[in-house]
Amino acid sequence: MNIKNIVVVSPMHKELQRLITAKKLQKNFRFLPEEHFTEQDLQWADTLVAFNMKATYNFSHLQWVHSLGAGVDKFLFKKKWNENVLLTRTICSFGQRIAEYCLSYILKDLQYHDQFHAFKKEKKWQPMTPKLLSEQKVMIYGTGEIGQKTAKIFSLLGVDVYGVSLSGKQKEVFTEVIAVDNHLSRVSEMDYFINTLPLTEKTEGLFNEDFFNNVSNSGFINVGRGASLNEAALLEALDQEQIRFAILDVFSEEPLPRNNKLWEHPNVWITPHISAVTTPVEAVNCFIETLKNLEEGLPLSNKVDITKGF
Known part of the structure; x- marks a missing residue:
């Protein structure tokens, strides 16, 4: 050439x-x-x-x-x-950056940062025992370089990490890799979900009503592509407490329009596509x-x- x-x-x-x-x-x-x-x-x-x-x-x-x-x-x-x-x-360094981004929010959740900050405002002394990373199950959608790096970092901290890929090919940093066509079979067991998938016709709208109806009391992080997420289904899942919180760094329309309902939801955290700059x-x-x-x-x-x- x-x-x-x-x-x-x-x-x-x-x-x-x-x-x-x-x-x-x-x-x-x-x-x-x-x-x-x-x-x-x-x-x-x-x-x-x-x-x-x-x-x-x-x-x-x-x-x-x-x-x-x-x-x-x-x-x-x-x-x-x-x-x-x-x-x-x-x-x-995308994998390292995304792993640290996701880890920061999961640790914040396990260590009750928001709750303790709220107690501080009330001058309220109320002990709560933080949860351990090693007791958590995380499912990472995408087992390429970014997904593998994230899985490796989480695994070193004792997290039980599952992967989802188009092929379902097993990779050593994951406890198990599941084909995307069968991903709903294990989602009810997971504490957190991390999407790192690229946008393709197979991943468009993957996180939809069917997905959220199969999860319970989980955390959801999207650092892949905004169009993989059905925003209306997520908001409904948050209101039904199928999802406890959502960390969103990517959106179908960027910048996110000011009238988008995601801005107003108390259990949604929004960052402006900075997880892997x-x-x-x-x-x-x-x-x-x-x-x-x-x-x-x-x-x-x-x-x-x-x-x-x-």
């Missing part, structure tokens, strides 16, 4: 330009925010580096598209893709490594399987 013209489209284009320029690559670059990106820029390029493209473009003439995030649904979900165009994604340094390092491997004919660990969608 002969890469010559690369257009980088990102809100952090200036920082990416500074870091990439310092590498002194023998390539032609254009660095742009999306609002300045035009069809002429796309036609000039043989490679696109971007992530959350809001407009729809035809990438079929390109040689390579590199996602600055772990997800590629903005390029593939319900879209046609020319299989001759290589698609890769960013792999960096791509830093400029990590983004550039992954891009440079992928470019190097591509030009040297080495295997690409971050190549996307177009048929699977991730």
Whole structure:
């Protein structure tokens, strides 16, 4: 593959330009925010580096598209893709970041942080015995790199971790991996659920009324994709106490509209898609490594399987 013209489209284009320029690559670059990106820029390029493209473009003439995030649904979900165009994604500290994000909320729950803070406001001395992580069962949806890293960290702390994947293929960091077609068979046993799945036609709306009707008094964390969650079903499950609380970092529409009912629910915590942020340094390092491997004919660990969608 002969890469010559690369257009980088990102809100952090200036920082990416500074870091990439310092590498002194023998390539032609254009660095742009999306609002300045035009069809002429796309036609000039043989490679696109971007992530959350809001407009729809035809990438079929390109040689390579590199996602600055772990997800590629903005390029593939319900879209046609020319299989001759290589698609890769960013792999960096996402797993570590997501594991720590999820762990922080689960520990907050087990240690009764909110209850003790409420007691403090009332100047109320009321002991409660915190629960142990080692007594909890957690089901992680998604057993790829992010899911495995999260499972490994939780397992080291004594948590009994189950996985759900499209194939159900067993992986050593999980107590058991269940195929997504059979995931409801074990959900009633779980204390917490963590979604890290990519968005595909099989995962769209996965967390729906059927799912919530099979769980009881659990915690739900979504760091995968917003469209995997039926928000109305979640709100009903919260009101019925099938779900005790929900931690939501991703949404079908971002930013989350001010009139969305999730904002008002007392047992919903909202963060603005920050559980696994791509830093400029990590983004550039992954891009440079992928470019190097591509030009040297080495295997690409971050190549996307177009048929699977991730």
